[in-house]
Amino acid sequence: xxxxxxxxxxxxxxxxxxxxxxxxxxxxxxxxxxxxxxxxxxxxxxxxxxxxxxxxxxxxxxxxxxxxxxxxxxxxxxxxxxxxxxxxxxxxxxxxxxxxxxxxxxxxxxxxxxxxxxxxxxxxxxxxxxxxxxxxxxxxxxxxxxxxxxxxxxxxxxxxxxxxxxxxxxxxxxxxxxxxxxxxxxxxxxxxxxxxxxxxxxxxxxxxxxxxxxxxxxxxxxxxxxxxxxxxxxxxxxxxxxxxxxxxxxxxxxxxxxxxxxxxxxxxxxxxxxxxxxxxxxxxxxxxxxxxxxxxxxxxxxxxxxxxxxxxxxxxxxxxxxxxxxxxxxxxxxxxxxxxxxxxxxxxxxxxxxxxxxxxxxxxxxxxxxxxxxxxxxxxxxxxxxxxxxxxxxxxxxxxxxxxxxxxxxxxxxxxxxxxxxxxxxxxxxxxxxxxxxxxxxxxxxxxxxxxxxxxxxxxxxxxxxxxxxxxxxxxxxxxxxxxxxxxxxxxxxxxxxxxxxxxxxxxxxxxxxxxxxxxxxxxxxxxxxxxxxxxxxxxxxxxxxxxxxxxxxxxxxxxxxxxxxxxxxxxxxxxxxxxxxxxxxxxxxxxxxxxxxxxxxxxxxxxxxxxxxxxxxxxxxxxxxxxxxxxxxxxxxxxxxxxxxxxxxxxxxxxxxxxxxxxxxxxxxxxxxxxxxxxxxxxxxxxxxxxxxxxxxxxxxxxxxxxxxxxxxxxxxxxxxxxxxxxxxxxxxxxxxxxxxxxxxxxxxxxxxxxxxxxxxxxxxxxxxx
Amino acid sequence: xxxxxxxxxxxxxxxxxxxxxxxxxxxxxxxxxxxxxxxxxxxxxxxxxxxxxxxxxxxxxxxxxxxxxxxxxxxxxxxxxxxxxxxxxxxxxxxxxxxxxxxxxxxxxxxxxxxxxxxxxxxxxxxxxxxxxxxxxxxxxxxxxxxxxxxxx
Numbered sequence: 027x028x029x030x031x032x033x034x035x036x037x038x039x040x041x042x043x044x045x046x047x048x049x050x051x052x053x054x055x056x057x058x059x060x061x062x063x064x065x066x067x068x069x070x071x072x073x074x075x076x077x078x079x080x081x082x083x084x085x086x087x088x089x090x091x092x093x094x095x096x097x098x099x100x101x102x103x104x105x106x107x108x109x110x111x112x113x114x115x116x117x118x119x120x121x122x123x124x125x126x127x128x129x130x131x132x133x134x135x136x137x138x139x140x141x142x143x144x145x146x147x148x149x150x151x152x153x154x155x156x157x158x159x160x161x162x163x164x165x166x167x168x169x170x171x172x173x174x175x176x177x178x179x180x181x182x183x184x185x186x187x188x189x190x191x192x193x194x195x196x197x198x199x200x201x202x203x204x205x206x207x208x209x210x211x212x213x214x215x216x217x218x219x220x221x222x223x224x225x226x227x228x229x230x231x232x233x234x235x236x237x238x239x240x241x242x243x244x245x246x247x248x249x250x251x252x253x254x255x256x257x258x259x260x261x262x263x264x265x266x267x268x269x270x271x272x273x274x275x276x277x278x279x280x281x282x283x284x285x286x287x288x289x290x291x292x293x294x295x296x297x298x299x300x301x302x303x304x305x306x307x308x309x310x311x312x313x314x315x316x317x318x319x320x321x322x323x324x325x326x327x328x329x330x331x332x333x334x335x336x337x338x339x340x341x342x343x344x345x346x347x348x349x350x351x352x353x354x355x356x357x358x359x360x361x362x363x364x365x366x367x368x369x370x371x372x373x374x375x376x377x378x379x380x381x382x383x384x385x386x387x388x389x390x391x392x393x394x395x396x397x398x399x400x401x402x403x404x405x406x407x408x409x410x411x412x413x414x415x416x417x418x419x420x421x422x423x424x425x426x427x428x429x430x431x432x433x434x435x436x437x438x439x440x441x442x443x444x445x446x447x448x449x450x451x452x453x454x455x456x457x458x459x460x461x462x463x464x465x466x467x468x469x470x471x472x473x474x475x476x477x478x479x480x481x482x483x484x485x486x487x488x489x490x491x492x493x494x495x496x497x498x499x500x501x502x503x504x505x506x507x508x509x510x511x512x513x514x515x516x517x518x519x520x521x522x523x524x525x526x527x528x529x530x531x532x533x534x535x536x537x538x539x540x541x542x543x544x545x546x547x548x549x550x551x552x553x554x555x556x557x558x559x560x561x562x563x564x565x566x567x568x569x570x571x572x573x574x575x576x577x578x579x580x581x582x583x584x585x586x587x588x589x590x591x592x593x594x595x596x597x598x599x600x601x602x603x604x605x606x607x608x609x610x611x612x613x614x615x616x617x618x619x620x621x622x623x624x625x626x627x628x629x630x631x632x633x634x635x636x637x638x639x640x641x642x643x644x645x646x647x648x649x650x651x652x653x654x655x656x657x658x659x660x661x662x663x664x665x666x667x668x669x670x671x672x673x674x675x676x677x678x679x680x681x682x683x684x685x686x687x688x689x690x691x692x693x694x695x696x697x698x699x700x701x702x703x704x705x706x707x708x709x710x711x712x713x714x715x716x717x718x719x720x721x722x723x724x725x726x727x728x729x730x731x732x733x734x735x736x737x738x739x740x741x742x743x744x745x746x747x748x749x750x751x752x753x754x755x756x757x758x759x760x761x762x763x764x765x766x767x768x769x770x771x772x773x774x775x776x777x778x779x780x781x782x783x784x785x786x787x788x789x790x791x792x793x794x795x796x797x
Numbered sequence: 798x799x800x801x802x803x804x805x806x807x808x809x810x811x812x813x814x815x816x817x818x819x820x821x822x823x824x825x826x827x828x829x830x831x832x833x834x835x836x837x838x839x840x841x842x843x844x845x846x847x848x849x850x851x852x853x854x855x856x857x858x859x860x861x862x863x864x865x866x867x868x869x870x871x872x873x874x875x876x877x878x879x880x881x882x883x884x885x886x887x888x889x890x891x892x893x894x895x896x897x898x899x900x901x902x903x904x905x906x907x908x909x910x911x912x913x914x915x916x917x918x919x920x921x922x923x924x925x926x927x928x929x930x931x932x933x934x935x936x937x938x939x940x941x942x943x944x945x946x947x948x949x950x
Contacts, residue, residue, distance in 0.1 A: 040889040043897030044904060046832015046872035053831035148815070226836040226844055226932050227898040277834075277898025278932050311839035496798035519896030519933045649843070682892045686934060690895065693935035718930065726926035726936035731919065756935075 027600075029531045029538035031747075034682035037524040038538070039517070041460050049274040051230040051247050056303040059232065060089050061147040062305065065140040065154050066315060067132035070711020071179065072161035072166070072561055074130060077140060082156040083104065086357045087149030089300060091157070094127035094142040097295060100360070102126055105288060106260030111191045111361060114380070119191035122182055122385065123417040124351035126261070126288045126295070132161070133181050133350035134387050135711055136315025143304055166387035166711040170347040171324045173384035175436045176519030181350060181385040190348050190383045193361045198439065201378035204339035212413040217781040218401045220322035220347070220704040221697075222314055222721055223394050225518075227277020229317065230307035231290045233297040241268050242294050248273040249284040250334030250516045250556015251548035251757040252498075257286030257354060273546035280694070281393030284558050285318050285354045316717035319704055320394020322347040323360060323401050326331025327368070329409040330376075335417055337428045339376030340441075342368050342405055346383050349390035356392045357383055364398030370406035371450050371488045371648060372428040372776070375440030388713045389704075393558065396489070396754040400761060403487045407762040411483075411769060421533020422463070424487055426454060432740070443488065443506055445646050449740035450486065453674050457650035460735050461670035466654065479657040479793075480667070481771025485763035486650050491561025491751035493644030498551040499569035501530070501577045502634040505622030508540045510569060514554015515562040516545050520753060521683045522562060528679060529567050533574050536617065560647070560751025563679060567747050569639035581606055581620045584633070588623060589613055643744035647755045649737075650675035651692070653763035657771050662766070662790030664700070670733045673755060676741045677748035679695035684752050685734050692732055699764040701783045722783065801865040802831040805830070806874025814861045821845045823864075824871060832872040832901045836930065843929030846902040846909075847871050853909035855928070872901035875908070884908050884946040893942030895933035903929050907943045917947045 029035050042048050079091045109121035128139050140157055144150035167178040173188040181188060205211065218645075231246040242264070248254035251271035259266045276283055289306050296304040308316065323346045330338040346360030355363075361381050369377050414421035429450040430442060438444045458464065466482045473480040498514040511530055515522055523543040531538050544550060555565055578598050584595045585606030591613070599607050600615075607614035621633040654668040671688055678684050700724030705714045715721040741748030760783070769783050777792045791797070802811045802941055805828060824830045824847070833856060836844035840858040847856045848870040853868045884907050887893065892901040903926075910925045911917065922940050933937060 036889055039890065039893060039897070043894055044872075044885040044888050045876055045898055046830070046901050049833070050831070050834070050898065052827075052835070055826075055829070176853070224932060225898070226842055226930060227834070227896065228836065275898075276896060277836075278896045307931050310839065310842075521895070561846070594909070686892050686895055686938060688938040689935035690933045691935075694932070717839045718837045719839045723841075723930050723932075724935075725930070726940060727920075727923040729923075729936065731940075732935070732937060 027531065027535065029528055031528050031532045031679050034680060035524060035528060037521045038527055039521065041525045043301050048491050050227055050277055050417065051245055051274060052234055052307045054245050056232060056234060059303040059305050060143050060145060060300060061150050061305055062143045062296060063150040063154055064138040064143055064289060065142065065146060065157055065159070065617050067128065067135060067137040067139055069132055069161050069163050070135050071164040071166035072132050073164065074128065074132060075160040075162055078158040079140065080152040080455065082142065085149065085153035085156065087145035088153045089143045091146065092127065092292065094125055094129035094139065097126050098129055101263065102295060103263060105286065106257050107354050107356065108358050109352055111193060111357055113192045114194040119357065120182065120185040120187065120189060121350045124288065126291045134389055135713060136389060138288055141296065143296050143300065168386055168388060168706045168708050170322055170345055170384060170386060170713050173386050174382065176347065181387065189384045190352065190385055191357060194380045195365050196378040198378055200376045201211040201339055201341050204330045204376045208338055209333040210416060211328050211330050212409060212416045213328045214408050214412050215328065215779050216325045216327065216405060216408060218321045218323040218325065218404055219648065219698060219782045221320040221394055222704050223280050223282040223317055223320055224723060225278025225280055225282060228308040228310055228313050229287065231293050232303055232305040234294040234303040235298040235301065237301055241270065242297070243270045243272060244290065244294060245272045246290055247276045247283045248278045248516060249518060249558050250514060250554050251546050252514055252554040253284065253556045254286060255548045258290060258294065261286060261291045271548040273516055276518040280395045281397055281558065282317055283518060285392055294710065297742065311717060314713055315389060318353045318390050318392035320391065321401060322391050325405055326592055327405045327409055329413050331413060335419055335424055335427060337372050337374045340368050340374055340406065340409065343377045344381045346381055347386045347388060347391055348383050349386060349388045351390050353390035353392040356390055359393050359398045364402040366441065367399055367402035367490060368406050369441050369443060370403065371430055371486050373430050373434065373442055378442035388706055395691065395757045399489050399754065400695065400758045401756045402768050404762050407485045407487065408765065411766045422484055425484065426451065427525060443646065446643065446743045447676065447740040448648065449674060449737055450644065450648065452739065453672050453737040454486065454650045456735055457652055457670060457672035458739055460733055461652035461654065461668065463652060473656055473735065473792065477659045479659060479771040481655055481767040483653045483763045483765065483767030483770055484650065487759035489560065489648055489755050489758045491645045491647065492561040494642045495561065495565065496638050496640045497555040497565035497569040498553050498638050499566065499573040500551060500634060500636040501570065501573040502632060503577060503617055503621040505625045507618045508542065509534065509536055510542050510544060512544045512550045513566045513569060514545065514551050514556060515566045516557045518557065520562070520687065523682055525563060525683060526566055526570060532572060534617065535604045560753040563683045563749055563751060564645065564745040564747055565639065565641060566603055568641055568745065569637050571746065572637035572639050573635040576633065576637060577633060581617065581633055584620050584623050585615050588615055613728065645742045645744065645750035647675050647750040647752055649755065649759060651759040651763040653767045655767045655771065657789055659793060662786035662793060664786060664789065666730050669730060671759065672735045672737060674737045674750065675742055675748040675752045677738055678736060679747065679749060687752045688734055688756045689732060691754060692760040693724050693729060695757040695760030696764055699782050699784060700728065700762045701785060703783045799862050801861055801893055803864050804868040806870060816862055818861045820859050820861050820864050823861040824856060830871050830873050836899065836903060841930065843906055844899050844902040846905040848905060848909065853906050864885055872905060875904065883909065883949045884911065887942040887946035891938050891942040891945055893934065893938045899929065899931045903931065903939055907946065910943065911947045911950050917944060919944065
């Protein structure tokens with residue numbers, strides 16, 4: 027079957043994207059649109075003493091100017107976020123209220139203060155230059171590790187602390203017991219550096235309020251129009267039915283585009299006030315100061331072992347920055363999103379994890395590809411290497427010794443992950459071959475002749491994709507000979523149109539050319555789970571399958587009537603085209619003819635099916651990534667010689683798309699290890715590297731061609747496809763593989779922790795004994 | 798305002814533009830050629846690459862008035878009618894794009910690289926892509942696409 031599941035089919039979305047016909051949010055031009063720009067705080071922490079925009083209001087083209095006080099007086103409250111966590115003593119968390127525009131105080135450089143709306147963007151910019159804002163600067167706290175110090179300034183006086191939540195999972199008592207009986211305990215101190223998400227498409231929103239039906243249409247990037255609708259409605263203070271979200275092509279998401287931002291609410295407010303469309307598009311400079319950022323953890327972790335190197339327990343204490351305000355999922359990412367993942371792929375019975383999530387005068391932090399899982403994987407995979415080093419064991423053998431084995435599945439003892447399937451041993455064996463691991467010693471020896479330090483690093487990562495949730499789909503067959511599939515998921519580049527087409531073609535046996543996939547318009551479906559947590563494939567597949575079955579049930583009734591057979595005697599078959607057939611005969615009628623019959627029955631009747639698919643289990647993609655690199659001893663320059671990724675994603679639906687996800691994920695993870703870092707000046711809170719000129723975005727010439735392989739033997743048992751989510755896996759894996767390789771390369775030198783990003787300068791200092 | 802005469806994708810046009818207008822905004826806002834994208838404000842990302850008199854340029858880093866009397870090709874004008882340019886074809890065949898936002902700039906840059914560098918190899922392609930950022934693909938299939946196209950052009 028052409029275009030079926032398992033084939034590396036070329037993408038159906040590509041033709042429009044390679045010819046310039048993609049439709050991204052900023053491409054939209056509604057008639058009579060006014061353009062907004064934000065005046066942002068130049069200070070990390072300050073009281074606003076006055077705002078004067080009288081002169082600006084007189085500038086040509088200016089339509090109106092809004093301040094936080096104005097929005098407040100019109101009843102606008104604050105952004106709608108997740109804030110349900112409790113402190114470990116049972117008291118409620120300190121949930122900040124993020125305003126749409128700052129009132130009274132600004133808390134990070136880039137905090138939006140004034141919204142200027144004019145006929146054109148340039149006019150709005152010209153006017154903004156005449157706005158006078160007086161600030162009384164306050165001391166700020168930038169460093170995550172210092173946020174809880176008693177002498178650090180408070181972002182929110184009402185909390186009396188910078189702690190948003192002091193959270194724990196697992197039992198401290200169990201850990202103390204383990205600590206007591208352990209033969210050896212290895213420790214690491216880690217900084218998981220802060221990342222700027224930086225999809226190449228900056229954020230943009232156009233809001234269009236329609237007075238007659240009291241309803242907003244908001245054209246905005248999202249990772250699911252329904253979740254965005256919920257947040258927009260909650261933040262502007264209307265019911266969801268009064269908001270329609272339209273997401274067209276999205277230029278990369280990586281978690282960022284799930285988030286609802288104050289800028290979007292400001293365009294909605296202005297559109298309603300002015301009764302015309304209002305648009306805002308971020309510049310890259312603004313993106314650095316206003317897009318939610320990722321990671322930013324400071325962690326102390328320990329692993330306890332017995333004499334033979336069997337792991338007994340892990341303790342992880344993290345301080346994680348949430349930035350100046352809670353962002354949408356900001357509190358969830360360092361706590362529940364990665365909870366339990368610190369045991370990795372190992373039989374570790376005890377895990378005790380504390381997280382103090384803190385406010386700092388920085389851009390809010392939220393989900394970034396992997397969201398909590400890469401941070402956890404970094405902890406355990408660094409710990410294992412440190413343990414191997416402490417015990418004088420081979421890091422690969424120590425891993426193998428402690429792997430959860432296939433026969434352990436279902437036992438779910440202690441803190442061990444509740445896996446449905448795994449084959450860590452075989453994946454590792456494949457990886458050893460793929461990376462020529464056994465020949466490394468010789469290659470290292472040879473590299474000494476070139477004055478190089480060679481290192482090899484292993485990361486056996488595991489990810490937990492999102493489990494519990496629901497996804498919607500609708501399948502509509504047209505008598506004209508086409509099938510429309512609607513899904514609540516949202517592609518931000520993954521190729522959902524192709525993959526969902528494959529799933530439908532396999533299910534219905536129709537021609538791929540006759541299938542079209544639709545998502546992004548919140549009015550098309552009552553709800554949708556959206557894309558995030560690497561779940562879209564199995565969620566959408568479940569929903570499309572259910573919707574198809576409902577459609578086919580309807581079709582069988584019509585076909586039975588037409589074929590003069592009983593409903594029980596008619597079946598749907600794809601053996602020789604999409605046909606309803608009387609069982610055991612060659613009497614049949616094709617899918618599209620049945621659709622025409624349905625359409626003929628009345629004006630409103632069509633052949634369709636709609637479903638809400640509910641699912642409860644996560645998947646556990648995992649794999650062995652091995653990175654080999656060389657360091658030039660004179661300059662500290664690092665070159666990746668080889669990167670080998672052997673992944674277990676269960677059954678693969680489209681190997682071409684999966685490889686693309688892995689390539690991109692690896693580079694995002696390596697970017698963090700090699701150079702990406704949102705660097706704030708400690709005294710002033712200014713983002714020092716707030717542009718592509720300064721921020722280390724990974725470029726093509728920093729990487730070799732990655733070698734990919736897949737172990738497809740351990741199919742997932744909790745979804746019908748047998749597939750495991752692959753979208754974030756590369757990012758979970760690669761950071762640690764690189765860092766472990768650096769440690770290996772520098773094994774002959776004496777140094778303490780080496781934090782990411784690992785730059786040539788840091789290495790050069792170690793080589794030259796400079797502290 | 799200033800009057801400019803520019804040939805865009807084979808069509809001559811004259812327009813009144815603001816002197817401060819960047820060429821990329823002329824293409825996107827005035828001509829509605831929205832295939833050329835804006836990904837940064839420091840001329841690093843390359844999402845706005847077009848061909849000006851046959852050479853790749855970043856249309857965010859010049860003014861419309863500087864393009865007076867020039868001939869411009871944008872991503873919309875690269876294919877020959879329905880027949881895709883070999884570089885476009887190679888990007889599709891080799892999964893050289895994911896979200897597609899950097900892609901028009903990548904493709905326009907790639908056409909230029911192939912024209913300038915007769916003996917392309919992986920190393921050269923990677924170095925030549927210094928001025929084009931992609932956040933989705935990890936570059937691997939972009940490099941593959943360009944090498945595949947170079948063999949066909």
